[in-house]
Amino acid sequence: MEGDIANMGQFLGAGLAGVGTGLAALGVGNVAGNYLAGALRNPSAAASQTATLFIGLAFAEALGIFSFLIALLLMFAV
């Protein structure tokens, strides 16, 4: 075995940060699913809400990107 306990901590932390990406996927799916459910009930109002949909997707996705960033920082910057 090579490496030391600090490297193991880095790899474990980066892997755990990957969990955050999966949780962000839940959030993004929730936003898109609820938008679709609403749009099917009232299709005439759907087109006017696409901007809101993308803003919601962006906010949900940003937190997943943050966890990806933490993984990158642990792997290459620490």
Next chain:
Amino acid sequence: MATETAYDGAEETGGLVFHPLDQFIVKPLFGDGPVHWYTPTNVTLWLAIAVLCIAALFIWGTRSRSTIPGRGQSIAELMYGFTHKMVEDITGKEGLKYFPYIMTLFMFILFANYLGLIPMSFSTTSHIAATAVLGFGVFFAVTILGFVLNGPSFLKLFWMSEAPLFLRPIIAVIEIISYFVRPVSHSVRLAGNITAGHAVIKVFAAFAALAAVSPLSVLAITAIYGLEILVCGIQAYVFTILTCVYLKDALHPAH
């Protein structure tokens, strides 16, 4: 973010060669010298190409100014109309004064994203340095604009007048924190999305070296490339639309 340390190992061990982040290394165009702020690098080259492409579409493409537009002019007019409508829908009529800035941001990010998808090119928007300049530029512009237009009443943005009185200080603290996180999330979102997408393509490209899984990996690269074309457009759109939302806060700070 990938440094020189990413090079060692791998080749000697005889395993799969994974360097998914090596594509983002900034190199000088001529020679191997150190990178100063004035050194022409692959980043500056592709930034310049993005600007030239935009100029080609919007100046050279629309040079005839015909009533019935040709192909280039149609594309330019569609993009202009799309952005104009987006700014008007979100910020209202008074936001149209700042339309040139938002149009510039949208076109630059869109072209930089799509030029990064060309194989062997360099995706400039994957660097946090490039997107942070754009993100903090929007943040400072919007904050200064808010204080110039509204004076001290711009601070009403943090004071929720419809919340119960005892909750308002707590909400104000949360609002102030979220206001100052805005430029960080604004720039990290764009850079993170582009970095992640390109790194995933590179990881599957490394799998293509194994004969057993190479057909599967080529299929996966094709599929992810299609997804990336979508993501590049959406991220440019999201960056622009969030700029419009922040601008709306500066124009109408009261909730």
